[in-house]
Amino acid sequence: MRAARRRPVPRPPVWFMRQAGRSLPEYRAVREGTTMFEACRNPDLTTEITLQPVRRHHVDAAIFFSDIVVPLAAVGVDVDLVAGVGPVMAEPFRGRADLDRVPELDPEMVPYVTQAVRQTVAALGETPLIGFAGAPFTLASYLVEGGPSKNHERTKALMHADPRLWHDLCARLAQISGTFLRVQAEAGASAIQLFDSWVGALPRRTYEAQVQEHSAAALHMVAEATDVPRIHFGVGTGELLPAMGAAGADVVGVDYRVNLLDAVERLGPGYAVQGNLDPALLFAPWEALEAEVRRIVDEGRQAPGHIFNLGHGVLPSTDPTVITRVVELVHELGR
């Protein structure tokens, strides 16, 4: 929490995006016979899964176990989480009439989130819990494409064909995202992260004209209610970093394509950075991985605030013992 606020720390804190999940045998065991949504709506199971990586790896923060489409399902969007694929919509968003199928989120629609956050925070003790939500662009991409997409062609077509509808959809998604973040912060999460995973598909001018204000609105809803630090992350966002910072972030997530110090320079003063080990390096020989971790920690020492993380999520086939070893190394480097 100190690093997120750009205060001095003896070593960088470390956690991993997607640290809870399929890389852990204990996760696969507790998930047996349960769908992803059932797990997300069951506070005891959510708490257990959120705690698993903290117990095993001794990471410095937990990330709340849920998914970016949980709030969409909560407002009534017919979405499934298909193993090996991701979110799949029964009826993709195609026109103005479809806005009615994406109503606003009321905190009372996600009582299981409030309960799970409360009991997870109690069980975590000193370790902070990070809440999260998907950002409007990334959520819109799933809604409009109907599922995961490489090129986001229908989404980009909609942005340019009907900018008003695009803005109305994103304003609705910002309300949903912002409310979902606020529910978690108000229930006791110490920080929040807005995931705009796929926004790196956009040029900066389009981001600034069509997306930034909506992500800013979601982040602003949190700032209005609490003073928890706000982390803003996307993949392939080297060109977008200053705009993502300006959307209202305290910490900007940096993917592995950009050197941390280049990110610091692009961002200008006032931001901490998070990242940015390539998740594929967890498959490389230890000597190569160790050198890379040391390099990132060294770069981070010259940043105003640094939270060690991956440049994107843990891949499901990652050997969890390697993750534990990386955490030990980062911890050791501060001694």
Ligand code: CP3
């Ligand atoms: O430790 C954690 O980070 C756990 C919580 C978490 C999940 N999803 C659990 C999950 C978080 C933070 C997410 C966010 C999420 N979901 C993002 C943003 C992060 C990113 O990776 O960029 C995105 C894009 C999604 C959409 C989504 N949901 C995908 C791409 C998938 C994977 C599909 C697959 O099976 O390969 C999901 C499903 C999902 N979300 C799983 C988990 C653990 C796998 C489902 C399962 O275990 O049965």
